[in-house]
Amino acid sequence: MMKFNWSTAASATSVLKCGGEADLREVRETLKEWEAPFLVLDSEVNSLWSEDLQPLIASSSGIYVMEAREVLKNTFTLSQIWDSMAAAGITRDTPVVVIGGGVVCDTGALAASTYLRGLRLILVPTTLLCMVDACLGGKTGVNLSGAKNQVGTFNPAEVVILCTAFLRTLPDREFRSGMAEVIKTALIGDRELGSMLQGHEEPGGEELLNVVTRCLAVKGRIVEEDLEDRGSRMILNMGHTVGHALESCSGFHLSHGEAVGLGMLAEAAMAVNMGGDRNLPQEIRSLLRNAGLPTETGPDIPLDELESLLTRDKKSLRSGRIWALPFGWCDCRLVCISSEEEKGILPGILRLLKV
Numbered sequence: 001m002m003k004f005n006w007s008t009a010a011s012a013t014s015v016l017k018c019g020g021e022a023d024l025r026e027v028r029e030t031l032k033e034w035e036a037p038f039l040v041l042d043s044e045v046n047s048l049w050s051e052d053l054q055p056l057i058a059s060s061s062g063i064y065v066m067e068a069r070e071v072l073k074n075t076f077t078l079s080q081i082w083d084s085m086a087a088a089g090i091t092r093d094t095p096v097v098v099i100g101g102g103v104v105c106d107t108g109a110l111a112a113s114t115y116l117r118g119l120r121l122i123l124v125p126t127t128l129l130c131m132v133d134a135c136l137g138g139k140t141g142v143n144l145s146g147a148k149n150q151v152g153t154f155n156p157a158e159v160v161i162l163c164t165a166f167l168r169t170l171p172d173r174e175f176r177s178g179m180a181e182v183i184k185t186a187l188i189g190d191r192e193l194g195s196m197l198q199g200h201e202e203p204g205g206e207e208l209l210n211v212v213t214r215c216l217a218v219k220g221r222i223v224e225e226d227l228e229d230r231g232s233r234m235i236l237n238m239g240h241t242v243g244h245a246l247e248s249c250s251g252f253h254l255s256h257g258e259a260v261g262l263g264m265l266a267e268a269a270m271a272v273n274m275g276g277d278r279n280l281p282q283e284i285r286s287l288l289r290n291a292g293l294p295t296e297t298g299p300d301i302p303l304d305e306l307e308s309l310l311t312r313d314k315k316s317l318r319s320g321r322i323w324a325l326p327f328g329w330c331d332c333r334l335v336c337i338s339s340e341e342e343k344g345i346l347p348g349i350l351r352l353l354k355v
């Protein structure tokens with residue numbers, strides 16, 4: 001088994017690779033290091049992998065099974081997890097193991113970081129997005145009054161256990177959503193990964209594990225510098241400013257990954273207007289196509305609605321909004337753009353996405 005270590009005092013997390021084997025034996029073996037953990041488990045993973053997870057469940061000190069729906073990522077579910085922890089009588093030395101995608105990992109990690117003022121945390125991501133992004137960097141959170149991630153902490157997991165075998169049961173659309181984050185990460189910090197992706201339809205097996213660990217290496221580097229997201233970490237928002245607005249504007253007809261892919265395309269075009277690499281939008285388009293992601297919005301998206309959603313984006317400052325724009329491969333820059341300037345630019349962005 002291979003082991004990575006990001007070891008700054010603030011973000012120390014060990015990442016253990018358990019390979020892409022047919023079953024989860026290695027994951028179970030690895031987890032034996034943490035005796036009688038409390039489990040927070042994605043309900044879909046629980047039913048699809050029940051036989052493999054049974055021994056783990058049998059040796060746990062308690063379990064909370066959560067349905068991974070964004071609307072359930074809230075304070076009510078959080079308090080239900082706390083109640084289950086209390087009912088199980090867990091103590092400060094009980095480790096918490098969270099197994100699931102980003103929704104369950106964000107919620108379970110927040111419960112672990114707050115119950116009894118913080119318990120040891122082990123994350124086992126089961127979606128591609130969670131493997132390449134959400135499992136690392138310490139952001140925990142739940143939504144409040146419909147607004148995303150309004151309550152949370154920075155609490156890096158002690159250990160992340162990677163097992164790409166889980167991805168065999170992941171629905172295709174979820175897999176593609178994760179690929180958008182892979183492309184984003186390559187664009188931000190790994191040109192070679194970008195070239196690898198250009199030559200392939202869809203990575204699989206060992207290659208997939210390699211893709212995941214390369215993404216985590218990039219994210220690990222960025223997070224180490226700015227764990228609490230006060231500056232440089234914001235470059236990880238690339239594609240997300242337009243992406244989030246498109247996601248809502250489409251009435252969630254576009255998935256998160258599909259919207260982020262389109263967002264990257266639009267934001268690369270914005271960077272071209274400011275002197276960025278002219279070939280980049282076309283390269284992104286071809287990477288998105290390769291990954292089976294859309295390069296056009298499809299349904300009509302009203303510009304005024306998109307603009308109003310963008311002005312509500314949390315990255316707005318009085319002087320303007322901070323955009324994380326890709327000027328080239330491994331050259332993502334934080335740029336402050338005033339609302340007046342944005343008004344001039346946004347119609348062009350929308351036209352580009354409808355080409």
Ligand SMILES: NC(=O)c1ccc[n+]([C@@H]2O[C@H](COP(=O)([O-])OP(=O)(O)OC[C@H]3O[C@@H](n4cnc5c(N)ncnc54)[C@H](O)[C@@H]3O)[C@@H](O)[C@H]2O)c1
Pocket residue numbers: 042043044045048067068069070073100101102103104106126127128129130133134135136137138139140148149166167168169170171174177
């Ligand atoms: N903490 C962070 O840094 C961070 C970063 C990015 C995203 N996020 C959060 O992640 C969430 C999205 O996470 P996601 O994309 O992983 O989606 P998700 O957690 O909603 O999971 C998607 C679906 O896949 C199912 N699923 C999970 N693993 C499966 C498997 N192996 N086989 C079959 N089905 C499986 C789930 O039950 C769910 O229905 C959002 O809430 C977002 O805010 C957090």
